[in-house]
Amino acid sequence: MAFPVRLALRHILASKTRNGLTVLAITIAVFLLCFLLAVVKGIDAGVRSASATRLVTQSAVSLFVSLPMSYQPKIDAVDGVVLSSEFRWFGGYYQDPSNFFPQFAVNQNRFLEMYEKDIEIIEGPDGITGPGARAAVQKALNSDRRAAIIGVGLKDEEKYSFKVGDTVPIVPAIYQRADGGSWEFIIVGIFRPLKERIPDKVMYFRSDYLNTSIESGEAIGEIAAGVYYINIDSGDIGDVVASTIDDEFLNGPQRTQTITEAAFASFFVSAIGNLPLFLGTIGGAVLFSIFFSVVNAMLIAGRQRLKESGILQALGFTPLTSTFLLIFEGLMVALIGGALGLSLAVGTEGLVQDLFGANIRNYKIDSNLMLLALATSSALGITAGLSAGIPFLGYRPTEALRSMG
Amino acid sequence: MSNKAYIQLDGVTKKYSRGGEELVVLDALDLKVPEGDYVALMGPSGSGKTTILNLVGGLDIPDSGKVSVADTEVANMPKSQLPAWRARHVGFVFQSFNLLPVLTAHENVMLPLQLTPLSKSERKIQADFALEIVGLSDRASHRPSQLSGGQEQRVAIARAIATDPDVIIADEPTGDLDRNSADEILQILDRLNSEMGKTILMVTHDPAAAASARRLLKLDKGTLVSDQTREGA
Ligand SMILES: Nc1ncnc2c1ncn2[C@@H]1O[C@H](COP(=O)(O)OP(=O)(O)O)[C@@H](O)[C@H]1O
Ligand SMILES: [Mg+2]
Numbered sequence: 001m002a003f004p005v006r007l008a009l010r011h012i013l014a015s016k017t018r019n020g021l022t023v024l025a026i027t028i029a030v031f032l033l034c035f036l037l038a039v040v041k042g043i044d045a046g047v048r049s050a051s052a053t054r055l056v057t058q059s060a061v062s063l064f065v066s067l068p069m070s071y072q073p074k075i076d077a078v079d080g081v082v083l084s085s086e087f088r089w090f091g092g093y094y095q096d097p098s099n100f101f102p103q104f105a106v107n108q109n110r111f112l113e114m115y116e117k118d119i120e121i122i123e124g125p126d127g128i129t130g131p132g133a134r135a136a137v138q139k140a141l142n143s144d145r146r147a148a149i150i151g152v153g154l155k156d157e158e159k160y161s162f163k164v165g166d167t168v169p170i171v172p173a174i175y176q177r178a179d180g181g182s183w184e185f186i187i188v189g190i191f192r193p194l195k196e197r198i199p200d201k202v203m204y205f206r207s208d209y210l211n212t213s214i215e216s217g218e219a220i221g222e223i224a225a226g227v228y229y230i231n232i233d234s235g236d237i238g239d240v241v242a243s244t245i246d247d248e249f250l251n252g253p254q255r256t257q258t259i260t261e262a263a264f265a266s267f268f269v270s271a272i273g274n275l276p277l278f279l280g281t282i283g284g285a286v287l288f289s290i291f292f293s294v295v296n297a298m299l300i301a302g303r304q305r306l307k308e309s310g311i312l313q314a315l316g317f318t319p320l321t322s323t324f325l326l327i328f329e330g331l332m333v334a335l336i337g338g339a340l341g342l343s344l345a346v347g348t349e350g351l352v353q354d355l356f357g358a359n360i361r362n363y364k365i366d367s368n369l370m371l372l373a374l375a376t377s378s379a380l381g382i383t384a385g386l387s388a389g390i391p392f393l394g395y396r397p398t399e400a401l402r403s404m405g
Numbered sequence: 406m407s408n409k410a411y412i413q414l415d416g417v418t419k420k421y422s423r424g425g426e427e428l429v430v431l432d433a434l435d436l437k438v439p440e441g442d443y444v445a446l447m448g449p450s451g452s453g454k455t456t457i458l459n460l461v462g463g464l465d466i467p468d469s470g471k472v473s474v475a476d477t478e479v480a481n482m483p484k485s486q487l488p489a490w491r492a493r494h495v496g497f498v499f500q501s502f503n504l505l506p507v508l509t510a511h512e513n514v515m516l517p518l519q520l521t522p523l524s525k526s527e528r529k530i531q532a533d534f535a536l537e538i539v540g541l542s543d544r545a546s547h548r549p550s551q552l553s554g555g556q557e558q559r560v561a562i563a564r565a566i567a568t569d570p571d572v573i574i575a576d577e578p579t580g581d582l583d584r585n586s587a588d589e590i591l592q593i594l595d596r597l598n599s600e601m602g603k604t605i606l607m608v609t610h611d612p613a614a615a616a617s618a619r620r621l622l623k624l625d626k627g628t629l630v631s632d633q634t635r636e637g638a
Contacts (some may be wrong), residue, residue, distance in 0.1 A: 003515070003516070003519045006508075006512070007505070007507070007508065010507035010508060011507055013507075014506075014507045307503075308505060311503045311505065312516075313464065313488060313491075314462065314464060314491070314497040314499075314503075315491075315492065315497070315516055315517040315520075315564070316488050316489060316490075316491045316492020316493070316517055316520050316568075317488060317492075317520065318485075318488045396464075396465065397459075397464045397465070398459050398464050398465050401464070401499075401503075
């Protein structure tokens with residue numbers, strides 16, 4: 001092994017506790033960095049995949065307040081609106097509250113038209129797949145009020161394993177049934193999302209199932225539309241259409257707030273405002289403080305090394321040798337910590353994906369993130385090594401030799 | 406060949422300023438050491454002994470005057486070339502040994518050899534040989550903390566001679582040692598001078614060490630006050 005490498009490794013091993021703690025700090029920092037950036041990227045992917053020609057009209061009061069059904073014709077009549085579709089949050093769960101995935105009540109025909117390019121129907125009744133599946137699923141949706149379609153995630157995940165033809169009971173959280181039981185839905189189709197913002201563990205079912213059950217007294221609740229998704233002619237007129245719609249309902253019964261799908265998508269995952277900025281700030285603060293603790297650890301190492309610098313110079317090495325040694329040590333420690341943090345992030349990827357579920361579907365430690373993590377730790381190590389090693393250059397060899405360090 | 410002595414200091418002045426006050430450590434000092442000489446330098450603490458060694462070894466530069474070693478003007482050499490020159494020509498031995506504690510005896514001896522163009526196996530042979538000269542081949546893989554003071558100093562001497570330099574500069578090499586260990590060190594230095602022809606410049610407070618040199622210089626307040634050559638040397 002080359003001499004500088006050996007000497008640097010010996011120094012690292014000679015201060016196991018200090019370097020171990022530094023490695024741990026960097027491990028945590030790099031893991032957090034990967035985690036937060038992956039979250040931000042996941043959210044961003046959802047937002048960026050949102051359509052520019054789609055608006056969302058929601059209650060100006062709160063996302064949890066439903067808009068009336070009567071709004072739909074008025075929205076459809078606005079210039080530039082091509083199509084609207086209601087989306088109503090159902091909020092039930094399958095068997096156990098921990099088995100949560102979103103369910104939305106929609107008008108099945110408007111929904112399918114609106115999402116024509118957003119989802120791909122991959123399986124329908126009687127095992128039909130391919131291009132014919134969409135029409136078959138639409139037909140099946142229209143022929144049974146309890147019919148529903150699901151994202152492919154609910155088929156793939158073992159604890160659900162839903163198949164076409166299954167009758168799936170959903171325990172209601174909002175719309176209680178008079179008999180106290182579950183709602184039953186019949187799966188007639190499975191789709192794969194083509195856009196990042198659409199979850200793959202989600203169920204869409206017919207809103208008239210909900211509404212007629214409420215009307216007949218079988219279920220308790222309010223007949224309403226939830227929010228409206230709106231397809232418009234072109235992205236350029238989004239502002240005009242949005243304000244026209246909001247003006248229309250200025251005098252109630254519910255005031256509306258119409259925003260782009262992108263804004264809605266980012267709002268939906270970030271109820272506390274600008275989540276990416278928030279997470280980025282946390283990540284930055286963590287990195288910043290870890291950075292100083294690493295620099296501090298290296299500075300301590302450096303102070304103990306002034307004498308060695310003098311000895312090495314007496315032997316004929318240049319003062320830069322000690323500087324390089326410290327940079328190398330900083331780099332080694334930082335890269336070990338970085339590699340551990342990265343391994344932790346990669347190792348827990350699946351776990352975190354499960355935790356986030358449908359909220360952030362694109363949590364992924366991709367190769368860009370890995371490179372960034374390693375580059376960040378390298379930069380951290382080199383900077384720490386430099387700040388510890390540069391001061392050596394300011395000492396005369398005799399001063400270094402006379403020092404106690 | 407020039408008619409200069411092997412080590413030659415001409416009118417060397419070295420000052421330090423401390424708290425605004427100027428401290429003249431060496432005052433127009435002249436010194437000639439022929440090749441192969443073995444010089445002991447004595448004097449009160451603070452008289453400038455270490456400063457002379459540092460100037461000869463190119464670790465320090467004088468404020469005025471000339472320092473030359475083997476026809477090389479050390480003080481005029483660009484600062485960037487001094488380390489390489491030092492590696493080839495000068496071996497340092499210190500009072501407190503100054504081994505790197507994280508390296509084994511053998512690795513410590515290998516250190517200066519890293520700066521030579523020798524191959525890895527040649528370096529190893531020279532390091533082995535240097536340890537053999539000081540009688541510590543069997544301690545090659547020991548760390549300094551596992552060695553006695555006398556053994557540490559022998560490793561330090563092996564390190565100083567590993568690259569086969571012409572000059573050995575020793576600053577109180579027996580100062581931290583008991584009598585027996587000190588005598589061992591003096592025997593080794595004597596052999597390096599008499600058998601291998603090394604020019605040795607040694608600072609010491611130890612009368613026994615001074616007696617083993619061929620020549621004894623006494624320094625006081627930056628000037629040489631006495632220069633004796635030992636009878637029969
Ligand atoms: N880098 C320095 N800065 C200031 N004073 C120094 C420095 N190096 C040496 N001195 C002073 O120079 C004088 C001579 O030092 P030195 O040559 O080490 O003496 P000694 O004869 O004891 O070896 C001492 O007073 C010492 O304090
Ligand atoms: Mg001294």
